[in-house]
Amino acid sequence: AQTVTQSQPEMSVQEAETVTLSCTYDTSESDYYLFWYKQPPSRQMILVIRQEAYKQQNATENRFSVNFQKAAKSFSLKISDSQLGDAAMYFCASTPRGGGADGLTFGKGTHLIIQP
């Protein structure tokens, strides 16, 4: 079984600033995927970034990047040059490679507020 913990229920950042969202996880799997999903008020979950655990290089997608610390089981998301459209709930998730019996395991989420 896997667990995902997001310790920040809410974060606030000024527009154009940088913010980091924290996520820790626990798994007995040797190979797995980690994800960050964004859920705006429209409710649709949107994949922001994906990390394959066997890859040491941190994933990057435009203004979004992760800091993947495998030994510490930490997977934080950094958003650079924050924009008003980044305001949403952000969920960290994990799943074993090959799919797990529990599907995607999600954290409780972090509500990100962007101050204009």
Place this chain on the structure above:
Amino acid sequence: KAGVTQTPRYLIKTRGQQVTLSCSPISGHRSVSWYQQTPGQGLQFLFEYFSETQRNKGNFPGRFSGRQFSNSRSEMNVSTLELGDSALYLCASSTTVMNTEAFFGQGTRLTVV
């Protein structure tokens, strides 16, 4: 390319009734998973279907069931509705098993009164 489509978007049902929710995956995707999202429990996995077969099932009572058709469209059914079943039900599709890139629909908001 059309995204994942869930119908209906909103639903109000009475305790004891049953409900069926529908999910049409992205064309070419063969795996469909369902999740329940509530403020208290967060996102919880219900089940996953692949090629018309239930591949995995989460820890939900037997009142929750699903199926997948040959065109990969999926339905989930909840019988004997309880107030606690009020939630946002999200469907996700992927090309194979749910481990690489899952695309979500906008969900069905179910309210049980």
